[in-house]
Amino acid sequence: MLSLASQIETAASSPPIDAGERRALYDAAKKLLNVTEDPFDTIYRVNNSPMILTFSHIACELGIFNSLANSTVPITTTTLAQSSKADPLLLSRILCFLASHDLIMEADENSYAATTITRTLARPGFKAGIAHSFMAIMPCLLAAPQFLADTKYANPDDLVHSPFQAAHNTKEPAFAWAMRQPRIMDDFNLWMSELHDGRKSWLDVFDFAEHASNPSADTLLFVDIGGGIGQQCALLKKVHPKLLGRVVLQDQPFVIPQAIPVEGVEKQSYDIWTEQPLKGAKVYYLRNILHDYPDEKSITIIQNTLSAMSSESVLVIDEIIIPNKGAHSRSTEIDMTMMVSFASTERTEKQWISLLNNAGLKVLSKKVYNDATGQSAIIAVPDCSFFFPPLPHPRISAVRCDPSLDV
Numbered sequence: 001m002l003s004l005a006s007q008i009e010t011a012a013s014s015p016p017i018d019a020g021e022r023r024a025l026y027d028a029a030k031k032l033l034n035v036t037e038d039p040f041d042t043i044y045r046v047n048n049s050p051m052i053l054t055f056s057h058i059a060c061e062l063g064i065f066n067s068l069a070n071s072t073v074p075i076t077t078t079t080l081a082q083s084s085k086a087d088p089l090l091l092s093r094i095l096c097f098l099a100s101h102d103l104i105m106e107a108d109e110n111s112y113a114a115t116t117i118t119r120t121l122a123r124p125g126f127k128a129g130i131a132h133s134f135m136a137i138m139p140c141l142l143a144a145p146q147f148l149a150d151t152k153y154a155n156p157d158d159l160v161h162s163p164f165q166a167a168h169n170t171k172e173p174a175f176a177w178a179m180r181q182p183r184i185m186d187d188f189n190l191w192m193s194e195l196h197d198g199r200k201s202w203l204d205v206f207d208f209a210e211h212a213s214n215p216s217a218d219t220l221l222f223v224d225i226g227g228g229i230g231q232q233c234a235l236l237k238k239v240h241p242k243l244l245g246r247v248v249l250q251d252q253p254f255v256i257p258q259a260i261p262v263e264g265v266e267k268q269s270y271d272i273w274t275e276q277p278l279k280g281a282k283v284y285y286l287r288n289i290l291h292d293y294p295d296e297k298s299i300t301i302i303q304n305t306l307s308a309m310s311s312e313s314v315l316v317i318d319e320i321i322i323p324n325k326g327a328h329s330r331s332t333e334i335d336m337t338m339m340v341s342f343a344s345t346e347r348t349e350k351q352w353i354s355l356l357n358n359a360g361l362k363v364l365s366k367k368v369y370n371d372a373t374g375q376s377a378i379i380a381v382p383d384c385s386f387f388f389p390p391l392p393h394p395r396i397s398a399v400r401c402d403p404s405l406d407v
């Protein structure tokens with residue numbers, strides 16, 4: 001055992017560079033931690049976990065991670081107090097806490113330096129993520145126990161009656177409320193951009209060009225329904241710059257003006273509770289929309305889209321699929337966030353299939369593109385057999401004969 005401990009020490013002082021090797025070592029170390037943790041360590045870790053978020057947020061606001069990350073030499077508490085304008089005594093206590101949790105390194109008495117974690121926390125998008133979690137989500141988590149007790153532990157499914165409304169003292173849905181909070185929206189958008197920037201996306205697992213099959217300039221190529229500020233339209237244009245056809249971003253009237261300007265992307269105000277006005281697009285796309293709503297409302301959104309689909313159309317649903325067994329903590333954490341802030345849900349594979357079938361869709365394929373979160377592209381078309389008289393849909397007839405494609 002001693003030799004294993006010293007091997008771990010060696011690995012810690014010189015971690016592998018290869019991403020795969022690092023991940024394997026990290027996963028193994030986590031397993032080891034879980035089985036070796038002393039009960040007192042467990043209870044203190046659980047009890048005090050909100051402190052990490054709280055004081056990381058405070059340190060971000062004071063610019064501590066940035067100052068350390070930008071310096072090649074350790075910085076004293078006095079200098080950090082001068083640059084942050086915080087009381088040196090207060091700051092010394094916060095720095096001591098951060099160092100004890102390895103978020104920064106104690107180089108000497110009252111002197112600190114950056115670690116890999118410090119540099120991570122100094123990234124603008126990650127800082128924004130911390131601020132968003134602290135200011136928007138944490139109050140909902142605090143309100144959740146009383147809210148769930150008051151509602152007799154019913155599964156929250158009303159987006160204007162969730163811990164969010166109790167926490168933020170509002171009657172509005174979370175998004176409508178957030179739109180009037182510039183700091184929250186700025187942090188959220190920055191955080192979402194950082195989360196998805198340069199990472200795998202649905203376009204890595206869905207062959208858009210093949211599906212579009214030689215579009216012309218006026219082909220309605222892509223409609224991103226509830227597409228927010230238009231990151232996926234921008235991504236599509238970046239990945240397929242030469243593809244002809246119309247790319248349309250749809251969202252609420254107050255969101256559309258905030259969309260990022262991208263040449264060739266049309267913007268349209270559209271309300272998802274009404275029939276889709278753009279008919280016969282090659283690809284309709286819903287990303288992180290259905291997880292905001294319970295099944296009944298999700299079915300309405302899907303059917304409003306379905307009514308516009310032609311035999312050439314597919315619906316791409318870009319959402320987390322939680323495996324029926326063995327979910328990753330990243331996806332269950334997002335599920336809890338959905339519960340407390342939108343009274344909504346991430347869905348398991350079984351729940352997705354049931355929802356989509358009930359909405360009159362047939363799933364052609366589902367492809368996971370982020371193993372940790374289970375974020376996936378679900379490709380679906382109208383299920384002709386659901387309708388009477390049946391709709392002609394060439395893709396369906398082929399698929400329906402091949403039970404191996406059933407997911």
Ligand SMILES: C[S@@+](CC[C@H](N)C(=O)[O-])C[C@H]1O[C@@H](n2cnc3c(N)ncnc32)[C@H](O)[C@@H]1O
Nearest residue numbers: 175226227228251252255270271272273287288
């Ligand atoms: C969780 S965000 C997802 C945004 C984007 N699809 C993405 O994945 O980044 C939900 C989006 O749905 C939009 N939305 C909410 N209610 C809507 C409505 N009634 N009509 C159209 N869009 C709506 C919001 O404005 C927001 O942009």
